[in-house]
Each structure stands twice: as structure tokens, then as C-alpha cells.
Amino acid sequence: MARKKILYNGLGFPMILVGFRTKKVQGEEVPDVNFKELQAKAFLALTHKPGPLIGAELAFVRAYLAMTQVEFARKVGLANHSRVSQWEKKGLKPTGMEFMSELSVRLLMASALQEGMIAKVYRELSEKRLSADTEPVVVPSSNAA
Amino acid sequence: MKYPPKLDRLMQRIFDAVDRGEYVVSNHAYERATDRQVPIPHAEYVLRHGFHEKKKDQFKAEYQAWRYAIRGKSPDHVNVRIVVAFADDGLMIVTVINLDRKD
Numbered sequence: 001m002a003r004k005k006i007l008y009n010g011l012g013f014p015m016i017l018v019g020f021r022t023k024k025v026q027g028e029e030v031p032d033v034n035f036k037e038l039q040a041k042a043f044l045a046l047t048h049k050p051g052p053l054i055g056a057e058l059a060f061v062r063a064y065l066a067m068t069q070v071e072f073a074r075k076v077g078l079a080n081h082s083r084v085s086q087w088e089k090k091g092l093k094p095t096g097m098e099f100m101s102e103l104s105v106r107l108l109m110a111s112a113l114q115e116g117m118i119a120k121v122y123r124e125l126s127e128k129r130l131s132a133d134t135e136p137v138v139v140p141s142s143n144a145a
Numbered sequence: 146m147k148y149p150p151k152l153d154r155l156m157q158r159i160f161d162a163v164d165r166g167e168y169v170v171s172n173h174a175y176e177r178a179t180d181r182q183v184p185i186p187h188a189e190y191v192l193r194h195g196f197h198e199k200k201k202d203q204f205k206a207e208y209q210a211w212r213y214a215i216r217g218k219s220p221d222h223v224n225v226r227i228v229v230a231f232a233d234d235g236l237m238i239v240t241v242i243n244l245d246r247k248d
Contacts (some may be wrong), residue, residue, distance in 0.1 A: 010238075011185045025169055025232045026208045026239075036166030039185065058183055063184035069221065091181050098159030 006031065007136065011042055013056035013092065019141040033141075040063060041139050047121060051133035052102060052140060055090030061105070062088070065112060076104040076138040094134060149203045152231060153210050155197055159215065159229065159236060163192050168236035179246040183225050188241050191217040191225045198226065205230070212239060 006017050008031060021040050023032040031038065046057055053061070062072045064083070069081035069088075077085065078101070087095035097105070102126050110121040152158060157181075162168045175181060195217025203212045208230070216226045224244040230237045 009172050009175050010180060012175045012183070012241075023169075025237050026171075026205075026210070026230060028171055028173075029170065030237075031168040032169075034166040035168055035185075037169070038166075055185070056175075059182060060184040060186070063186035063220070066186070066220075088182060095212065 011039065012060055013054060014136040015042060015045070016136050016138045017141070018138060021141075038139070041141075042137070043109065044113065045137045045139045047106060048116070048124065049137050050128070050131045051098070051135065052130050053105065054092055054093040055088045055095050056092055057137070058084075058095055058105070059088040062107060063132070065108070066135060072108075075108050076101060099130065148211075149209065149240070151202065151213070155213060156215075156216070159192050162236035163189050168238060170238040171240070174238050176240075179184075180241050181222060182245070182246070183219055183241050183243050187219040187221065187223075188225065188227055188238065190220055191215060191227055192238075193229070201226065201228075208232070208235050232235050 004019065004022070006020070006022060007027070008015055011032065011089050017031055021032040022029045043061065046053065049057075049076055062069070065072070067075065069084040072085050073081040083143060084095075087097055090096060103122075106121050107118055112119040170185065194216055196214040197216045198214040201216075202213030204210075205212050210228050210230055210232065212228050215229060217225060219225050226242040226244055228236060228240040228242075230239055
């Protein structure tokens with residue numbers, strides 16, 4: 001049986017949820033999931049996203065890491081935070097950041113995850129580079145992983 | 146028309162639901178360009194630290210339920226209004242509005 005897929009925008013950017021149960025709340029079908037867990041899964045999926053991050057995804061990532069734009073800019077080696085602001089303002093379009101900045105962001109994200117993730121993400125990005133794929137990130141439920 | 150009473154201890158109920166991750170977000174919460182740039186962790190921050198903007202509450206006859214407006218500043222100092230509802234299953238974030246953007 002095919003796993004149910006839904007396009008969901010509830011975190012501020014589009015993502016495809018796979019294998020999640022849904023429920024109807026006030027006439028709308030929404031994922032039946034704990035939102036702390038959903039955010040953690042989305043963050044993990046974005047860390048491994050084959051294509052470039054879009055502005056709204058970057059805004060989510062920074063907020064999830066509880067960093068100001070100034071702190072985030074420092075962590076990824078930018079001279080000032082205005083670049084972060086420009087990238088986030090791209091909204092649903094790719095940030096347009098150059099590859100080395102994207103790599104820095106992904107490694108920062110990996111550092112917030114479990115041990116060994118930095119090397120894995122580095123290998124993924126340095127070997128495959130980024131695809132031109134701008135499809136929404138896919139977030140599997142635990143059962144669908 | 147007589148509306149049903151509003152919930153008591155609204156902010157505490159919201160705080161508890163957000164704290165446990167037990168809420169849902171409408172697909173339409175981020176529908177408009179003006180709603181973006183308020184990522185969901187920042188919306189959570191506003192729900193934890195904001196105040197109940199009672200005059201902006203609306204009764205939704207279709208669902209026979211109140212929609213409550215919560216106002217506050219995000220960690221990025223953006224003025225935000227969040228419209229929430231309590232359905233049978235708990236808290237739902239209906240809309241997130243960035244009040245500082247005009248587009």
C-alpha cells in the first residue's frame with residue numbers, strides 16, 4: 001500500500017510529509033503529530049536536503065537553533081548579518097548563497113545533531129555538491145523512514 | 146446572537162500546549178507573503194511570551210468556536226499577531242501575521 005503523502009506548509013515552508021497520520025481540525029486536514037517532533041524531523045531533513053535551502057527554510061533553521069541573525073552570521077563566518085537577512089527575505093525562493101556558505105550552514109546544522117553527522121553531511125555536500133533540485137524537502141514519519 | 150463564553154486561563158492553556166508540542170498548525174497559517182519571516186519557533190516564542198489581544202478575538206459561527214488573537218514581539222523584534230483556536234483536540238494555530246510588513 002502506498003504511503004500517504006501530504007504537502008504541508010505549517011512550518012512556514014512547503015514540505016512533503018510521508019506516512020504521517022492526519023486528522024481533521026476545524027474542517028482542515030492536518031498532520032496528527034507532536035510539533036516538537038515534527039520540527040526535529042524537518043530540521044534533520046533540511047540538513048540533508050539535496051538542493052539549496054530556500055529563504056523560509058533558512059529562517060526556520062536559524063529560529064530552531066535559537067540564534068539571532070548576528071549570532072548565525074558569526075557561526076557561518078560572515079562579516080555581518082545583513083547577508084542572512086537578505087537570504088531569509090527570499091522566502092519561497094532559493095537563498096542564492098554561494099556553495100561555501102551553504103556548506104557552512106549545513107555543517108552548523110549537523111553540529112546540532114548527533115555525533116558523526118558533521119562528517120556525513122560534509123561528505124554528502126562535498127562529493128555530490130548541490131543539485132539544482134528545488135523540490136520541497138521530504139519528511140518521513142518514524143514508520144515511513 | 147449570544148456567543149458561548151471564552152476560555153478561562155487562556156494564556157496558561159496555550160503555554161502548556163506549546164510546551165508539550167501538542168498543537169497543530171493550519172496549512173494556511175503561512176499563506177500570505179506578510180506572514181512569512183516569522184518561523185514557527187518564533188511563533189511559539191510569541192505564544193509563550195505575548196499577551197491576549199482580546200479586542201481582536203472573533204467568534205467563528207461555522208465551528209461555534211472563538212478564535213483568539215495573541216500579540217507579541219518575536220526574538221527578531223517583529224510585531225506578530227497569532228490567531229489560535231481551541232478545537233476538541235486542542236490548540237490550533239490558524240494564522241501568523243507579521244504586522245511590520247505591508248506587502
